[in-house]
Amino acid sequence: MQILLEKYHGLGNDYLVFDPNKNELELNEANVKMICNRNVGLGSDGILEGPLLGEHLAVKIWNPDGSVAEKSGNGVRIFAKYLKDAGYVQKKNYELMTDGGIVEITYLNEEGSRLRISMGKLSFVSEEIPVIGERREVINEDMVFGNNLYPATCVSVGNPHCVIPMQEISKELVCKIGVHSESARYFPERVNTEIMKVTDRNNIAIETYERGAGYTMATGTGACAAAAVAYKLGLTENKMLVHMPGGDLQVEIADDWNVYITGDVFYIAEIKLSTEFSEMLRV
Numbered sequence: 001m002q003i004l005l006e007k008y009h010g011l012g013n014d015y016l017v018f019d020p021n022k023n024e025l026e027l028n029e030a031n032v033k034m035i036c037n038r039n040v041g042l043g044s045d046g047i048l049e050g051p052l053l054g055e056h057l058a059v060k061i062w063n064p065d066g067s068v069a070e071k072s073g074n075g076v077r078i079f080a081k082y083l084k085d086a087g088y089v090q091k092k093n094y095e096l097m098t099d100g101g102i103v104e105i106t107y108l109n110e111e112g113s114r115l116r117i118s119m120g121k122l123s124f125v126s127e128e129i130p131v132i133g134e135r136r137e138v139i140n141e142d143m144v145f146g147n148n149l150y151p152a153t154c155v156s157v158g159n160p161h162c163v164i165p166m167q168e169i170s171k172e173l174v175c176k177i178g179v180h181s182e183s184a185r186y187f188p189e190r191v192n193t194e195i196m197k198v199t200d201r202n203n204i205a206i207e208t209y210e211r212g213a214g215y216t217m218a219t220g221t222g223a224c225a226a227a228a229v230a231y232k233l234g235l236t237e238n239k240m241l242v243h244m245p246g247g248d249l250q251v252e253i254a255d256d257w258n259v260y261i262t263g264d265v266f267y268i269a270e271i272k273l274s275t276e277f278s279e280m281l282r283v
């Protein structure tokens with residue numbers, strides 16, 4: 001059994017593309033964890049399984065802990081680049097289905113490495129994130145993570161996010177919070193955590209601790225979430241540059257709370273797994 005994958009990254013958020021139309025293996029929680037393991041596997045911030053061919057072109061987004069995510073901003077940008085590289089699409093603009101809803105892809109250059117994505121409509125409503133408690137918008141609520149109190153604003157980008165504005169941000173700080181917030185009692189589906197520093201009305205910086213992945217260099221949905229929170233709290237305009245350790249993403253919040261991202265992705269390699277490792281994945 002020969003297994004082929006393609007590796008890409010978006011702002012240092014690396015993903016493997018697994019095309020079921022070219023591979024016999026069926027992915028599951030156990031073999032996804034094995035493939036994504038950075039010591040005994042290929043190492044990745046997740047796997048993009050597709051294209052799943054049906055009424056809509058679709059992609060399934062796996063986290064490295066084997067859980068399935070509703071949406072991934074870097075993931076859908078990378079997957080769109082794969083669809084073009086692999087000859088699945090010829091159009092400049094089309095819809096792609098995720099478990100968190102439809103996103104709209106627009107290529108901004110010939111090779112498809114610069115893309116603008118309509119990521120769908122944001123929601124601050126507790127039941128749509130989800131966050132426990134009565135139905136409300138979850139804005140500036142004191143939440144306890146690791147015996148410390150933080151002013152959290154939560155938002156769904158199709159996947160759940162908890163955003164905490166801070167004067168200073170760092171990898172150490174987001175990991176100190178994230179190890180507690182990811183599975184905190186407030187979040188029935190767990191949560192992605194971003195700490196956010198507002199630089200000016202058109203620039204913010206974030207660090208993220210992702211649900212099912214831990215610390216990553218960048219997050220597209222996290223950038224959308226942080227930008228939305230900054231705009232909702234009146235701290236920025238509706239268009240801004242989101243600065244992350246892996247690079248910058250342009251984010252635009254429309255009047256109806258649809259959110260758009262623009263940025264680059266990079267093709268790294270085609271990978272053929274060894275026969276021995278491939279056999280180990282038949283779990």
Ligand SMILES: N[C@@H](CCC[C@H](N)C(=O)O)C(=O)O
Pocket residue numbers: 013063068069070071072073074075159160192210211212213216218219220221222
């Ligand atoms: N890095 C991604 C987010 C991937 C999904 C996230 N870990 C989740 O479980 O929701 C992005 O670019 O959005």
